Amino acid sequence: MLIDVISIFPEYLAPAELSLLGRARDAGLIQLRVHDLRDWTEDRHRTVDDTPYGGGAGMVMRPEPWGRAIDWVLEAAPPAGSALSGPPRREAQREPSETGAVTLVFPSASGSAFNQAAAEHLATAPRIVFACGRYEGIDARVVEHYRARAGVVVEEFAIGDYVLAGGEVAALVMIEAVTRLVPGVLGNAASLAEESHAQPGLLEYPVYTKPPTWRGIAVPEVLLSGHHARIAEWRRDQARRRTALMRPDLAPNAPWRPPSPPGS
Ligand code: JCZ
Numbered sequence: 414m415l416i417d418v419i420s421i422f423p424e425y426l427a428p429a430e431l432s433l434l435g436r437a438r439d440a441g442l443i444q445l446r447v448h449d450l451r452d453w454t455e456d457r458h459r460t461v462d463d464t465p466y467g468g469g470a471g472m473v474m475r476p477e478p479w480g481r482a483i484d485w486v487l488e489a490a491p492p493a494g495s496a497l498s499g500p501p502r503r504e505a506q507r508e509p510s511e512t513g514a515v516t517l518v519f520p521s522a523s524g525s526a527f528n529q530a531a532a533e534h535l536a537t538a539p540r541i542v543f544a545c546g547r548y549e550g551i552d553a554r555v556v557e558h559y560r561a562r563a564g565v566v567v568e569e570f571a572i573g574d575y576v577l578a579g580g581e582v583a584a585l586v587m588i589e590a591v592t593r594l595v596p597g598v599l600g601n602a603a604s605l606a607e608e609s610h611a612q613p614g615l616l617e618y619p620v621y622t623k624p625p626t627w628r629g630i631a632v633p634e635v636l637l638s639g640h641h642a643r644i645a646e647w648r649r650d651q652a653r654r655r656t657a658l659m660r661p662d663l664a665p666n667a668p669w670r671p672p673s674p675p676g677s
Contacts (some may be wrong), residue, residue, distance in 0.1 A: 414538065414595055417445045417486045419479075419654055420545040420622045421461055423447045425581035429588050437598040445588075446486075453481040471549040479544065486542055487515055487565070515540040516566045517559050518587065520580030521550065524569035527587055529613065532569065536588070543587070545580030547633035597641050614663045616656045618648040 415457075418426050424449045428436070437443040451459040455477075462472035516538040535541060544551065560567045572583045593599050621632040635647045656663055 414442070415491055415540045415593070416568070417540075418445070418447045418487075418545060418581075418588075418593075419450050419482050419486060419541045419543070420447070420579075420581050420584075421450045422545075422579070422581055423449045423548055425545075425579075426585065430584055437592060437595065440597070442595055442597050443592050445647070446472075447572065448482060448486060450478055450482050469519065469549075474546050476550040476555050476558075479551055480558065483517065483542065483544060483559065486581070491540075497612075508565060509615075514538075514564050514566050515542055517542045517544065517569060518568045519544050519546070519551070519556055519567070520572070520577075520583035520587070521546070521569045522571050522576045524571040527570040529571050529590075531568075532587070532590040533594060534576040535568075535591045542593070543584040545581070545584050546640075546671050547579040611618045612652070614656070615652045615664070616660060618651040 420426065420428075426445075429445055429447075439444060447617050450461055454460060461474055461478050463473070463475050465473045516535065518535075518541060520543065544555070556567060556569065570583070572586045577583060594605070598604075600606055621636060625632050625637065633647070635643050636646070636668065
């Protein structure tokens with residue numbers, strides 16, 4: 414998977430280079446490239462913003478640097494040795510995830526909910542480009558333009574119902590949620606398998622390790638019993654109680670659906 418991020422604060426993405434993702438990158442499973450939007454400005458002051466048409470507070474990101482930056486990134490050859498740089502295969506032989514389409518993600522407080530189903534969908538994409546805005550956001554014509562571009566699938570995602578100062582932290586969150594689902598990235602494949610069996614819309618059951626008693630609090634007896642059926646039943650019950658208590662809103666939820674391909 415090749416991930417490009419475009420931002421006026423490329424240093425914001427430094428944590429993505431760490432830990433889990435850093436190792437996946439070294440192993441060649443994930444390639445991350447971070448770009449400074451100002452490299453695609455053409456004026457002395459490297460201007461990326463201007464006042465909003467129609468008036469109002471704050472500044473809006475001008476479309477021209479975004480258009481040049483995104484075009485450049487879309488056309489940039491995949492790095493040598495990448496699965497994306499192999500010889501072209503006949504259309505009929507290709508999986509939907511390798512049709513060459515690029516997923517262009519605009520983090521936005523007004524986007525659709527980025528949830529685990531969305532992360533699982535994005536994890537099948539061979540190429541993702543994150544366009545991280547700042548100020549009051551990016552001129553709306555940029556999204557409109559790329560929605561009409563062949564070979565580009567545009568997504569606008571919000572990571573939660575709160576307003577961030579820009580798209581960088583949201584991109585970081587999405588990168589972490591997506592890359593841990595890429596086969597081979599997570600050290601423990603078993604925990605992913607377990608997770609995929611977990612009921613969507615059910616919170617996790619509480620977990621314990623040694624010692625059996627800590628500060629006077631004992632590990633629930635059933636977990637020490639070795640009785641696998643009773644343990645499974647206890648965990649199911651705990652997950653249900655926890656969900657009702659912490660997330661009563663998680664009633665059977667409409668799953669997020671991937672967009673239908675252009676022309677269908
Ligand atoms: C650009 N402000 C991009 C995303 N979930 C969420 N909250 N806020 C955002 C977000 C805010 C932004 C920009 C300027 C995303």
